[in-house]
Amino acid sequence: MKMEDFVCGEKYPHYKVIKDVEMKTPDEEEIIDLADMFKIFSDSTRLRIILAIINTELCVCDLCELLKLNQSTVSHQLQILRTSKLVKYRKEGKQVFYSLQDGHVEQIISQALEHIQEGGR
Amino acid sequence: MKMEDFVCGEKYPHYKVIKDVEMKTPDEEEIIDLADMFKIFSDSTRLRIILAIINTELCVCDLCELLKLNQSTVSHQLQILRTSKLVKYRKEGKQVFYSLQDGHVEQIISQALEHIQEGGR
């Protein structure tokens, strides 16, 4: 064991604990993917879009109306959601209907919503 | 019904759908809280800290060692996690041990991790 492994000035203090944690932690790439996914959810506009299409497919125009937002703003956010594969879309003439890619997203969000709703403390 | 309720140039097109969605959607304040929570998870440094203390309490010094980060950086991020009530801490002499506030956080993250791990597509 090298000097770098010593922590808090003590000998072998939390060394074992640290090694244990290292073993169980997802690798760097996965953590970044995870953070990126949460980043998508971290904007209230995107979240409102996601919540809107959670059970219904909606066209861009509907989303603009519903969320009282610029068409440009909505399209830009939809682009981000498309890139991150969280939504799918279907073209029907001039219109494009968006819906959630799968049920995972809904689960993650409703779990988080529960936490919020309990968390008065 | 007013003109503003017309969407996509059609008469009463997705009007009912929109109203339905409006009914079911969480209110603005809740959405913002939700977004704020996801914002906390959206940084890989914070995520690594959270993952590290998911089953073990660790002191700041351990976290620096484990994550190979500045003590200042770690403290700043811990401050954010404290403010958002996602972690709790315990002082023991000079050291401060951090751990997760409750199991919700773990559930949300592991759910998201599952999504990531499946999502090769």
Add this chain to the structure above:
DNA sequence: TCAACATATGTTCATCTGTTCATATATTAA
């Protein structure tokens, strides 16, 4: 073909965020 409409995209700008450096606070031991 052209006009009208729905959507997408490039660019700019103001704002936010994470990291670092320097320094402050707090605790322990001598």
Add this chain to the structure above:
DNA sequence: TTAATATATGAACAGATGAACATATGTTGA
């Protein structure tokens, strides 16, 4: 008290991000 150590915090800076505007693309019907 002073020195050493663990942690917290303030300021500054680089990079990221969301919104808006202008414009491009694609589709339909005349």
